[in-house]
Structure formats: structure tokens, C-alpha cells
Amino acid sequence: MGVYGNREVAADILKRIWGGRGIFTCTVANTRTSTIPGVSDAGDTPELTMFTPAADAELLVNGKVTCMKGIPINPGGIPTPATLTKAALELSGMAYFIVNAGCEVEPFVPYFDMGGECGEKIVTGNSVKNVRKVYEKGYMLGESLARDHDYVIISESCAGGTTTALAVMMAMGVLKENLVSSSSPKNPKELKSRLVKEALSAAGIEPGELKDDPLRAIQCVGDPMMPANIGILCGAAKSVPVIVGGGTQLAAVMAGAKVLHPELVGNFMQGTTRWLMNDPNSSMSRIMDSISDRIPIVYANVDYTDSPYEGLQAYEWGFIKEGVGCGGASVGAIASSAGKITCADLVDRVHTIYRGIMGF
Amino acid sequence: MGVYGNREVAADILKRIWGGRGIFTCTVANTRTSTIPGVSDAGDTPELTMFTPAADAELLVNGKVTCMKGIPINPGGIPTPATLTKAALELSGMAYFIVNAGCEVEPFVPYFDMGGECGEKIVTGNSVKNVRKVYEKGYMLGESLARDHDYVIISESCAGGTTTALAVMMAMGVLKENLVSSSSPKNPKELKSRLVKEALSAAGIEPGELKDDPLRAIQCVGDPMMPANIGILCGAAKSVPVIVGGGTQLAAVMAGAKVLHPELVGNFMQGTTRWLMNDPNSSMSRIMDSISDRIPIVYANVDYTDSPYEGLQAYEWGFIKEGVGCGGASVGAIASSAGKITCADLVDRVHTIYRGIMGF
Numbered sequence: 204m205g206v207y208g209n210r211e212v213a214a215d216i217l218k219r220i221w222g223g224r225g226i227f228t229c230t231v232a233n234t235r236t237s238t239i240p241g242v243s244d245a246g247d248t249p250e251l252t253m254f255t256p257a258a259d260a261e262l263l264v265n266g267k268v269t270c271m272k273g274i275p276i277n278p279g280g281i282p283t284p285a286t287l288t289k290a291a292l293e294l295s296g297m298a299y300f301i302v303n304a305g306c307e308v309e310p311f312v313p314y315f316d317m318g319g320e321c322g323e324k325i326v327t328g329n330s331v332k333n334v335r336k337v338y339e340k341g342y343m344l345g346e347s348l349a350r351d352h353d354y355v356i357i358s359e360s361c362a363g364g365t366t367t368a369l370a371v372m373m374a375m376g377v378l379k380e381n382l383v384s385s386s387s388p389k390n391p392k393e394l395k396s397r398l399v400k401e402a403l404s405a406a407g408i409e410p411g412e413l414k415d416d417p418l419r420a421i422q423c424v425g426d427p428m429m430p431a432n433i434g435i436l437c438g439a440a441k442s443v444p445v446i447v448g449g450g451t452q453l454a455a456v457m458a459g460a461k462v463l464h465p466e467l468v469g470n471f472m473q474g475t476t477r478w479l480m481n482d483p484n485s486s487m488s489r490i491m492d493s494i495s496d497r498i499p500i501v502y503a504n505v506d507y508t509d510s511p512y513e514g515l516q517a518y519e520w521g522f523i524k525e526g527v528g529c530g531g532a533s534v535g536a537i538a539s540s541a542g543k544i545t546c547a548d549l550v551d552r553v554h555t556i557y558r559g560i561m562g563f
Numbered sequence: 564m565g566v567y568g569n570r571e572v573a574a575d576i577l578k579r580i581w582g583g584r585g586i587f588t589c590t591v592a593n594t595r596t597s598t599i600p601g602v603s604d605a606g607d608t609p610e611l612t613m614f615t616p617a618a619d620a621e622l623l624v625n626g627k628v629t630c631m632k633g634i635p636i637n638p639g640g641i642p643t644p645a646t647l648t649k650a651a652l653e654l655s656g657m658a659y660f661i662v663n664a665g666c667e668v669e670p671f672v673p674y675f676d677m678g679g680e681c682g683e684k685i686v687t688g689n690s691v692k693n694v695r696k697v698y699e700k701g702y703m704l705g706e707s708l709a710r711d712h713d714y715v716i717i718s719e720s721c722a723g724g725t726t727t728a729l730a731v732m733m734a735m736g737v738l739k740e741n742l743v744s745s746s747s748p749k750n751p752k753e754l755k756s757r758l759v760k761e762a763l764s765a766a767g768i769e770p771g772e773l774k775d776d777p778l779r780a781i782q783c784v785g786d787p788m789m790p791a792n793i794g795i796l797c798g799a800a801k802s803v804p805v806i807v808g809g810g811t812q813l814a815a816v817m818a819g820a821k822v823l824h825p826e827l828v829g830n831f832m833q834g835t836t837r838w839l840m841n842d843p844n845s846s847m848s849r850i851m852d853s854i855s856d857r858i859p860i861v862y863a864n865v866d867y868t869d870s871p872y873e874g875l876q877a878y879e880w881g882f883i884k885e886g887v888g889c890g891g892a893s894v895g896a897i898a899s900s901a902g903k904i905t906c907a908d909l910v911d912r913v914h915t916i917y918r919g920i921m922g923f
Contacts, residue, residue: 224711264703298711303676311696313704316663316676336671343624344673351584351658 204537205477205502207488213499216354216444216472222541223353225446227292227299228435229263229528230359231256231314233307234322234330234426237363241394244277244387245362245526251275252362253308259285259360259527260301260310263292266559269311274560277386281517282557284529285360287505290552291532295539298352302344302435304337304361305427315344317434319427325370326398328405334422334430341434348439355439356474356535357456358448358528361428368455370399370424376411377458377493383451384485388521392484399424417459425455433459440467446474446501448531450524454490461495473500474531478524503533505546512557564897565837565862567848573859576804576832582901583713585806587652587659588704588795589623589888590719591616591674593667594682594690594786597723601754604637604747605722605886611635612722613668619645619720619887620661620670623652626919629671634920637746641877642917644889645720647865650912651892655899658712662704662795664697664721665787675704677794679787685730686758688765694782694790701794708799715799716834716895717816718808718888721788728815730759730784736771737818737853743811744845748881752844759784777819785815793819797827805831806861808891810839810884814850821855833860834891838884863893865906872917 206213237243237252246252255275258268262285268274275283292299301312305319319337323330331337348355361367365383372378381396403410406423413420421429432447433456439445441464447453453473461468479487480502491500507515518524536544557563566573597603597612606612615635618628622645628634635643652659661672665679679697683690708715721727725743732738741756763770766783773780781789792807793816799805801824807813813833821828839847840862851860867875878884896904917923 226711264707296711298707300707309678311700313675313677313700313707315673317673318669340671340673347624347658347660347673351586351656 204534205504206499207480208491208499209497210499212469212497213472213501217538219444220354220538223539225297225354225356225535225539226348226352227297227356227528227532227535228302229260230302230304230357230428230431231260231306231310232304232319232361232427234361234363234367235324236366239324241391242366243362247276247278255362256360257306257308257310259283260312260314263289264301264312270308277522281514281522283527284523284525285527286553286556287529287549288527288532289556290549291536294544294548294552295536297535297539302431304431317341317431319431322426325367325402325424326405328402328423331422331425331427334418337427338418338430338434341431342438345435345438349443352443354444354446356446356448356528356531357432357435358531359428359432359452360527361426364426364428364452366395366398367424367426368452369395370402371420371429371455372458373399373410374403374408374413374420374424375417375458376414378490382486382490384479384482384524386523390484415462417462429456429459432456433463436460436471437464437467440470445471446531446535447471448474448528450475450479451485451487451490454494457498458494468495468497472498474534475500475502476525476530477502477504478518482521482524501534503530503537503546505533505549515557564894565864566859567840568851568859569857570859572829572857573832573861577898579804580714580898583899585657585714585716585895585899586708586712587657587716587888587892587895588662589620590662590664590717590788590791591620591666591670592664592679592721592787594721594723594727595684596726599684601751602726603722607636607638615722616720617666617668617670619643620672620674623649624661624672630668637882641874641882643887644883644885645887646913646916647889647909648887648892649916650909651896654904654908654912655896657895657899662791664791677701677791679791682786685727685762685784686765688762688783691782691785691787694778697787698778698790698794701791702798705795705798709803712803714804714806716806716808716888716891717792717795718891719788719792719812720887721786724786724788724812726755726758727784727786728812729755730762731780731789731815732818733759733770734763734768734773734780734784735777735818736774738850742846742850744839744842744884746883750844775822777822789816789819792816793823796820796831797824800827800830806834806891806895807831808834808888810835811845811847811850814854817858818854828855828857832858834894835860835862836885836890837862837864838878842881842884861894863890863897863906865893865909875917
């Protein structure tokens with residue numbers, strides 16, 4: 204594993220969770236922002252991006268997808284990162300649950316309902332309903348999850364979520380430029396920046412104006428995944444360490460949690476992948492630098508270079524990189540097993556899962 | 564603890580869970596059957612019985628009720644058995660989650676959504692929607708809960724549920740007479756028997772006709788708690804022992820599980836209270852005799868005789884007796900702690916909780 208940022212905090216958290224029992228959650232939600240052509244590649248077409256969160260949840264829990272045909276893919280057939288998440292959960296034996304923060308397409312699995320609804324396009328300037336209630340339910344859930352586990356992992360499957368993350372972090376003044384990632388190697392940065400500008404304008408918000416009010420920023424220009432995950436993070440981190448599994452989408456969650464509960468900084472870290480850290484078209488490290496110098500990034504060095512499958516090799520070419528908590532689950536599997544599970548083990552298991560899904 | 568029925572199975576299960584890590588669930592649901600005057604005392608008025616499941620869930624998770632004023636009480640002010648459940652969960656430190664199988668009044672807590680809806684009055688003969696889907700989601704949840712726990716406890720808060728249980732067990736031919744319990748010491752047996760007769764007639768079912776089809780019996784004359792709990796029981800019991808926490812309502816669940824998955828008998832037992840076992844107006848033991856000779860009843864000898872509070876002493880006079888998994892949670896607390904937690908400890912903690920709630 205690699206570490207970026209505060210090594211002291213990272214070492215302290217890793218020490219406390221090493222060999223411990225973790226619990227993994229994946230928060231699924233929709234935002235209609237993902238259906239704006241060009242925004243999201245997390246789905247074969249803009250319409251199919253709405254099915255991706257539910258399908259990811261089904262794949263994790265059931266090993267098969269029932270809400271649509273096939274599994275979530277990016278255009279070109281690159282498989283969802285849920286394949287890696289599943290490998291990490293299988294190898295570690297970790298408990299895991301789905302959290303539904305607001306899905307238009309419902310996953311056919313048991314999930315924690317947060318009372319949220321599908322988010323609107325951010326250009327409406329009025330994107331997310333029930334933000335405070337979803338946050339409060341998330342907080343209670345975080346407390347419950349922490350009750351008999353040594354640490355909690357949160358994550359997301361929410362197509363379109365890097366655009367909403369950019370919007371929220373601009374509204375909060377965390378970001379002044381577009382540093383967020385994309386599931387495509389051709390990050391549509393101009394389109395995203397334009398949509399965010401429109402969204403802030405529609406909401407009547409100046410960049411940085413909502414520095415102290417992340418929930419309001421989310422209500423205006425965010426997505427439903429955010430208040431749920433900020434809640435879970437804050438509810439859990441007051442008693443156990445939390446791994447925030449994900450990429451730039453989760454940066455908005457961490458920025459929000461830091462404002463609402465600054466006392467919890469030091470008890471959570473980001474868990475992600477080297478694919479994201481190496482992305483030339485985004486900068487996870489610069490985003491985190493601007494949020495806090497006490498939230499380290501720990502990343503798993505999973506490597507698909509030698510994979511016999513082109514769909515997986517594509518991760519090495521800049522496709523996908525993160526999502527469905529694949530990085531956080533990998534870090535968790537390594538930590539829970541006290542290092543016995545290696546990145547090579549994870550790749551082997553991904554191959555088995557991928558062959559099973561594709562019928563090779 | 565006392566044991567009724569198959570001591571060999573009871574000893575085997577207790578041995579396997581002794582000192583182990585359990586996880587407790589309480590499945591909440593409404594059936595409009597509870598609003599028929601005289602049917603249910605699980606609420607101060609027939610209308611308030613609809614609030615009882617949500618309020619119990621809130622009390623367990625938050626320690627306070629938000630969906631209504633006060634806490635669930637029986638007429639006369641006798642407090643919900645959730646007070647004992649909470650004591651057992653607090654002392655044991657056990658993880659616990661709420662399962663929503665179909666509530667008209669929603670609890671403001673994070674819960675597992677089973678995709679169910681509020682049940683209709685059983686006299687319609689068409690009481691529960693989505694029975695198979697709720698069962699299937701329950702099954703998946705049972706598998707997930709068993710994933711990293713040594714055993715699972717299921718339970719219910721569903722006012723009106725002894726009447727629906729009687730109806731389902733009559734439809735299945737498990738019962739030929741009215742042996743079910745009531746939260747009142749004046750069990751309204753004639754009313755219940757009459758409603759069940761009407762319900763079976765409305766559904767066009769002869770008693771015993773649905774011997775092999777519990778899900779259809781539930782759809783006709785049951786309540787939404789049942790398919791969820793049958794699912795959780797079956798999904799969990801294939802890998803870990805399950806404590807079925809509750810009274811005669813849960814007998815319908817066990818009868819259904821036995822038909823759908825007979826191979827699991829031997830891996831679950833009922834967990835309840837001595838109040839229920841001693842009830843002169845129902846017969847838990849005779850009901851279980853008619854279901855299987857391999858499903859033992861283990862009951863906690865919690866005793867409120869010397870309680871300084873009349874609301875609690877009333878349990879000794881035949882009020883309430885069971886519900887919200889108070890018996891199963893007590894058995895679980897004793898087992899998880901390898902006997903270190905005693906019934907006296909539970910009573911002490913109930914007093915603390917009760918004083919806190921009542922502001923004494």
C-alpha cells in the first residue's frame with residue numbers, strides 16, 4: 204500500500220485496524236446529472252448510467268444483476284470496479300451492507316433506506332431533497348455500524364458523482380479549479396466545469412459562499428450519496444476509525460464531515476487505488492491538500508498490467524480507476540488480514556469473479 | 564434459563580453460541596388488523612397500535628421516540644417490552660438493526676427495507692403484498708447477517724400479530740384451536756377466532772388447506788412481518804444458529820420456515836420469556852409441539868416481582884409478556900456473555916432505562 208499526506212495519522216489508523224474486524228458499506232444513489240450526455244461514462248449509454256448503482260449493489264450482494272441485462276460497464280465493455288470490491292470482500296470475509304441514499308432504479312437487495320430520493324440535475328440549482336434527514340439517518344447508521352466492529356468502510360456507487368462533487372467543493376470553496384476525476388480517460392473537464400458554473404448560478408451561490416454549510420451546498424448542487432455518507436462517516440468516526448473508500452467523489456464527503464465535525468479529523472483516512480493516484484487528468488492529492496493536512500490517503504497497489512483480460516487491462520490505461528469502494532475494500536482486506544491478503548491475491552480473485560460473470 | 568422441548572437441540576445450539584458474537588434484528592411492520600377494536604392492546608388505543616412498531620424501533624435505536632408522544636404503552640401505562648430488549652442489547656454490546664417489512668408509520672431510524680407494505684385487515688382475505696419478494700430480500704439479509712456473526716436473533720414488533728399468526732397457522736393446519744397469546748391478560752380469544760374464521764372464509768381457504776404453502780397463507784391472512792422473518796431465518800440458519808425471539812407470533816414464522824426449508828430444523832430455537840411460558844390463556848408449548856419436536860424453546864427467567872414500578876410488575880400479572888424480541892435478546896445476552904450477564908443484571912438495567920424514559 205502507498206500513503207500520501209499525513210503519514211502519522213495513516214500509521215496510527217492502520218495500527219488500530221490491523222488484524223481487526225471491519226464492516227463495509229456501499230452507498231448507492233442516482234443523480235439525473237449522470238444522464239446529461241457526456242457527463243458520465245459509468246454505463247454504456249447516458250440512460251444506462253441510472254442503472255449502474257443498483258446493478259453494482261446487486262452484483263456485490265447476489266453475484267448477479269437483476270435490474271438490467273449484463274453488468275455495469277463503461278463504453279467499450281470495461282467491467283465495473285465492483286469486481287475488485289467483491290474480490291476484497293470475499294477474501295476478507297468482511298461483513299458488508301448496501302445503503303440506499305436515493306435511487307430511481309431500485310436494487311433488488313436488502314439495503315439500509317436513508318429516506319432519500321433520486322437527485323435532480325445540478326443545473327436546476329435545487330438537486331437533493333431531505334438532505335438533513337438523510338444525514339441524520341446516516342449518522343445513526345454510522346453509530347450502529349461502529350457498535351461491534353473495529354472500523355467502518357464507506358463508499359459509493361453514484362454515476363455523475365464527480366460532477367456533483369466538483370460543484371459542492373466549489374460552493375464550499377474547497378476547490379477553485381476542476382481537479383476531479385472521471386471514469387473516462389478523456390475526462391470531460393470543460394463540460395463539467397460549465398455545468399457546475401450553471402448550477403451555482405441557478406442556485407444563486409458564489410464559489411466559496413457555502414464554506415460553513417455543506418448540507419446546503421449538497422441540497423443545491425450535490426447528490427443524495429453525500430449526506431448519507433457524511434452522516435455514516437461522522438456517526439462512526441466518533442468511536443472507531445473510518446476508511447473513506449473512493450476517489451474525488453468522496454472528497455466532497457470528507458470536506459463536509461470536516462466542517463460539521465472537525466473534532467473527528469484524525470480518525471478517518473481515504474482508501475483508494477493507485478490508478479486514481481496516478482491519473483494525469485485529476486489530482487486527488489491536491490484536492491486533499493486543500494481539505495486538510497490530517498486526512499491521509501492510503502492506496503492499494505492493485506495492478507492489472509499482466510491481466511489476460513483487456514477489460515481489466517483498461518484500468519491501467521486510465522479507465523474507471525475507482526468506484527464501488529474498490530480501493531477502500533482492498534485497503535480494508537489487506538488491513539483486516541494483517542497483510543496476509545496481498546494485491547496479487549486480489550487480482551487472482553478478480554480474475555475468478557470476472558470469468559464467472561463473463562462465462563469465460 | 565429454562566428449556567421446553569428438545570433439550571438435545573437446545574444444548575447443541577447453546578453450546579455453539581455460548582460466548583459468541585450475535586447480531587439482533589427487530590422486524591417492524593403494520594397490519595391494519597390491529598386497528599379492529601379489541602384485537603390489540605399493543606398501544607393505548609386501537610389507532611395508536613399503528614404507531615407501536617415505529618416507536619419501538621425508535622426507542623431501541625435512539626433511546627427516544629419521535630413518531631409519537633411518549634413511548635408505546637398498553638392501556639394502563641404498561642411500558643413496551645422494548646425496555647427489556649434495550650437492556651439486553653446495552654449490556655451485551657451486541658450489534659442490532661431494524662428491519663422494516665411494511666410500516667404505515669415509518670420509524671425515523673436507519674432500517675433494512677424489505678420492499679413490503681402495510682398489511683390489510685385479515686378479514687379482506689388478501690392481506691399482504693409482495694410476499695415472495697419480501698421473503699427473498701429477507702433471505703439475502705439473513706445470509707448477510709450470518710456472514711461475520713456466530714448467530715442471528717430475529718424478532719418482531721407488529722401489533723395485531725397474534726391474530727394474523729393464528730390465521731396463518733389455521734390456514735396451514737398447524738393449529739386447530741386458538742392457542743395464541745395476547746398482550747392483554749384478558750386475551751380476546753373469541754374475537755380473534757371469529758376474525759380468523761371470517762378471514763379464511765374471505766380468502767376461500769379451508770383450515771389446513773395451505774399446509775405446504777406458507778407464503779400463500781401469509782398473502783391471504785398474514786402480516787408483512789412474517790415473510791421478512793421467514794426469509795431472514797432461512798437465509799441465516801443455513802450457516803449459523805438462529806434464535807427466534809418472540810412468542811406465538813413467531814410460531815407462524817417457524818412453521819413457515821419448516822415447510823420451506825425443513826433441512827434447517829435443528830439449527831434454530833425459540834428464545835422467549837417465562838411470562839409467556841406461564842401464560843394461562845395461551846400455550847406456547849402446545850403450539851410448538853404441533854410444529855416440530857426439534858425446535859426447542861429457551862426462555863429467560865427475568866422477574867419483575869420485586870420491581871418498585873407498577874408498570875413493570877404488571878408483566879407478572881399477565882400483561883404484555885413478549886414482543887420486540889425481549890425474550891430472544893435476553894437469551895442472547897446471557898449466551899453471548901457466557902452466562903456473565905444474569906437476569907438480575909437485566910432487571911437492574913431495565914430499571915435504569917425505565918427511570919430515564921419516565922423522568923423519575
